[in-house]
Amino acid sequence: MHPIAEKVRSQFPQAFIESRETLGELSIQIRKEEIVPVCRFLHDDPDLSFDHITDICSVDFPEDQERYEVVYHFYSILKNHRVRIKARVDEEDCQIESVCEIWKGANFLERETYDMMGIEFRNHPDHRRILMTDDFEGWPLRKDFPTEGKGWRNSFDEFLPRPDEEGEEGLGN
């Protein structure tokens, strides 16, 4: 087992699920309840010192029981190593703790994850949509969200007044 994974396992035996090393990249699967303590350990431990946040995103697996996978990428500038942390999130309880307290850069990344996949981040300082408008309905990157839209554009006629229409709402008057 990779020394980083070994260290995480010995520190958090109840949170650790599995670790995998593919294409020279280490990924560690943990339970979502322990995400903040694990991340704080990764950040603070002098041998690991994952001080640089690279990315946070999520992947949707509609067939799985725990449908969403939140994926964190961390990098250590001091030690020049990377790690990928994964935590599964259930559809009924679609939330996970925010890591903004540890990395300030997580703020926008978590907002994007929420915006695109609808996963809520508890204790996030500014929990809003970021790329889509505030009144947008649906979560675009979920697999059940259609690529060609939900047909909103077909109903634009109802809202736009026509110049040739009579009455108060017509543009011609």
Added chain:
Amino acid sequence: MSIETKEKEKTEDSPLPKRSEDLLLNMGPQHPSTHGVLRVVLDLEGEKIVKATPHLGYLHRGVEKLAEVSTYNQVIPLTDRLDYVCSMTNNFSYVRAVEKLLQIEIPERGEYVRTIVAEMQRLAGHLFWLGTQALDIGAMTVFFFTFREREVLLNMFEKICGARLTMSYYRVGGVDQDLTPEVIVQLRDFLKEFPPKIEEYNTLLETNRIWLARTKGIAYISAEDAINFGLTGPPLRGSGVNYDIRKAEPYAAYDKVEWDVPMGKNGDTYDRYWVRVQEMKQSARIISQCLDQLPEGPFLADLPKFTLPPKSLVMSDMESLIHHFKLVTEGFRVPPGETYCGTEAPKGELGFYIVSDGSGKPYRMKIRSPSFIHMGAFDYMARGYMIADVVTIFGTYDVVMGECDR
């Protein structure tokens, strides 16, 4: 711009009513200095910024969703539209991630050509940045000077691949076309003329009192904060952190040539400017060494299952026609797995996280775009500065909204 004012309570004891106002000022999305469609809502106290809230998403086109229904080759033109100022580096970053998943080797000449073109793109990107940043601050001449050189580079790009901005030059397995001897001669000529040109820009800026007043000490960020915010590229190196993926995790031909990572000390706008100017010199160094070492051989890997056959063969050779048909209609299959691959783009670390389920289309593609992450630090870096500095702070990240909003 729309303005909402709210007058503060007047203090009783002062003889003259002291007028101080809290202002909520909307800047953008249509504003010439926001480099596209960035909108920021500023809480002001007089002219001082109390809070700056960026509103993103005006250029969101759903590239990540589109990638899920496109074959791997179809994604390459989509990546052009991320950072449209330096489209080649986006192609480079994407094809590297796919190649990592496929575990294929690139011919040596291909690697060198990729390095040369990526560095040319870095020059073009930094020239664009320098011109527009100076223009935002009020120095117009620099803009004309840098765009003169950028034009030479764009003309070379046109010779290399036929396009000037959205190039789609990189392919999985190599590059689309070889560098012609004509381009190499032109490039050598350009490199001879280029270092004096950098001095020319510096004479306009380095000791310019207005430039110094507008950049020294503006948008300061310490090394710890820069790391904590996840900044990369010149904004991180301007604070004195030595992190450049080309050195930390060498790829292409970067470990075969000699060059240095320029680093700032103070973490302000001036240092980031200095870092970018030095990077241009280093890029020129890298290109000229690569041209000297440029080996002969193929520029595209000989893997008919993944790379499109030459057009001339498609209509005359049966095998090539079959491969062409298969690749265009179905795309190549990528073994199941996942990878994150970061590349040093002119703006910072541009990374692609790709999850493959074994089909011909990416199951999930996440773009780690430096502009988006840099905008996350905008509020922190803008607080306490004057409203006139906002354009300087946009500029100092080298933010391109196409990449920020994706």
